Amino acid sequence: MKILIDIGHPAHVHQFKYTINGLKQQGHEVLVTARKKEVSLDLLDLYKIPYTVVGTYSNNNIAKIFQMFVIDLKMFILARKFHPDLLVGGVGNVYVAHVSFLLRKKCILFNDTEHGVLQDALSFPFADSIVTPSCYKKDQGPKQIRYNGYHQLTHLHPNRFTPNPSVLGEIGLSEKDPFIILRFVSWGASHDIGAQGLSLEIKRKAIREFEKYGRVLITSEKPLSEEFEKYRISVSPEKMHDLLYYAMLLYGESSTMASESAVLGTHAIFSDIAGRGYTDEEERLYGLVYNFRLDESSQEQSVEQAVKLLQDPDLRKKGKEKRERLLKDKIDVTAFMIWFIEHYPESVTIMKNNPDIQDKFK
Numbered sequence: 001m002k003i004l005i006d007i008g009h010p011a012h013v014h015q016f017k018y019t020i021n022g023l024k025q026q027g028h029e030v031l032v033t034a035r036k037k038e039v040s041l042d043l044l045d046l047y048k049i050p051y052t053v054v055g056t057y058s059n060n061n062i063a064k065i066f067q068m069f070v071i072d073l074k075m076f077i078l079a080r081k082f083h084p085d086l087l088v089g090g091v092g093n094v095y096v097a098h099v100s101f102l103l104r105k106k107c108i109l110f111n112d113t114e115h116g117v118l119q120d121a122l123s124f125p126f127a128d129s130i131v132t133p134s135c136y137k138k139d140q141g142p143k144q145i146r147y148n149g150y151h152q153l154t155h156l157h158p159n160r161f162t163p164n165p166s167v168l169g170e171i172g173l174s175e176k177d178p179f180i181i182l183r184f185v186s187w188g189a190s191h192d193i194g195a196q197g198l199s200l201e202i203k204r205k206a207i208r209e210f211e212k213y214g215r216v217l218i219t220s221e222k223p224l225s226e227e228f229e230k231y232r233i234s235v236s237p238e239k240m241h242d243l244l245y246y247a248m249l250l251y252g253e254s255s256t257m258a259s260e261s262a263v264l265g266t267h268a269i270f271s272d273i274a275g276r277g278y279t280d281e282e283e284r285l286y287g288l289v290y291n292f293r294l295d296e297s298s299q300e301q302s303v304e305q306a307v308k309l310l311q312d313p314d315l316r317k318k319g320k321e322k323r324e325r326l327l328k329d330k331i332d333v334t335a336f337m338i339w340f341i342e343h344y345p346e347s348v349t350i351m352k353n354n355p356d357i358q359d360k361f362k
Contacts, residue, residue, distance in 0.1 A: 002083060004079055005089070007034040011256045013049075015155065017047050047238075054078065075096070076098075079099050084105055086344060091119075108340075113255075130145070134146040148331050153333040180213065184218070185221045196294070199299060210249075241260060244264050252269070255278075262279075265322060268289045270289055271302050282326070286326050288322050
């Protein structure tokens with residue numbers, strides 16, 4: 001089978017890297033296309049995944065509209081030469097949906113974000129299957145397939161990930177040293193239009209309060225103000241998951257990193273304009289994520305909750321115990337994705353008639 005997989009975000013590299021390699025090992029031909037966003041291309045290079053660049057990410061909404069047509073065209077030309085049997089994309093990927101429709105080929109979208117209304121409207125009508133976690137809040141009709149897991153388990157399931165403590169030594173820490181990671185996002189995605197993140201005052205307060213309990217480290221999609229630069233994480237991006245595993249707490253605006261922390265057994269505080277089905281479930285069932293909105297009162301409460309957690313001397317131990325419960329419930333999502341893609345479209349019928357078949361991937 002010939003499969004085109006498009007990468008639009010660094011998180012997609014992690015989501016698909018093992019699936020890409022797994023499909024190749026099974027003898028399938030895989031073409032990876034990618035767009036320049038943050039460290040996406042750096043990660044693809046690091047994992048030795050060949051790719052072709054089809055565009056650049058922009059925070060400007062007018063530029064995004066223009067670039068959508070440019071990327072569609074570039075991908076269409078590539079795909080027409082490659083002759084894929086199937087096109088695959090992650091959250092917000094309108095391009096593979098459009099190109100698959102133009103080529104009259106099948107398309108699978110793996111989505112977990114409920115409030116990407118514009119992206120969904122531009123992509124779902126052209127896709128053949130929309131594959132979501134079982135906790136996804138919306139009903140997308142007959143195209144939807146639900147699986148019992150999270151996107152973050154594609155690369156952080158124990159079958160795929162083993163934490164490496166050597167990263168701690170790079171920044172002068174040991175496994176016993178307490179540290180807290182803060183994550184700020186750019187708020188430039190199409191589903192973030194009109195939204196702003198945590199206030200400067202709350203960021204300052206969070207740092208001030210958290211420093212009482214451990215070292216503070218910051219990772220940010222956007223430039224940091226000078227007063228925060230001394231907290232910036234200096235390790236390479238592929239080592240972030242090792243840091244998350246050993247951290248006491250993640251505090252910030254990224255749903256992806258909040259869920260990554262949860263599946264690694266690290267508690268997370270997540271603040272956003274809207275929730276996610278997966279972070280809501282990780283709070284409700286496992287107590288690993290605490291979800292807050294971005295009004296002034298909620299921001300204050302998010303810092304208070306973080307401090308309450310940090311006051312618990314057994315916080316790390318309790319997080320790892322909660323992780324074991326989560327992993328017992330969920331599947332190895334990469335194994336499921338490889339099976340679903342490899343057996344497509346028969347896998348759709350199988351999942352609809354017997355969804356419990358996914359239990360074999362636990």
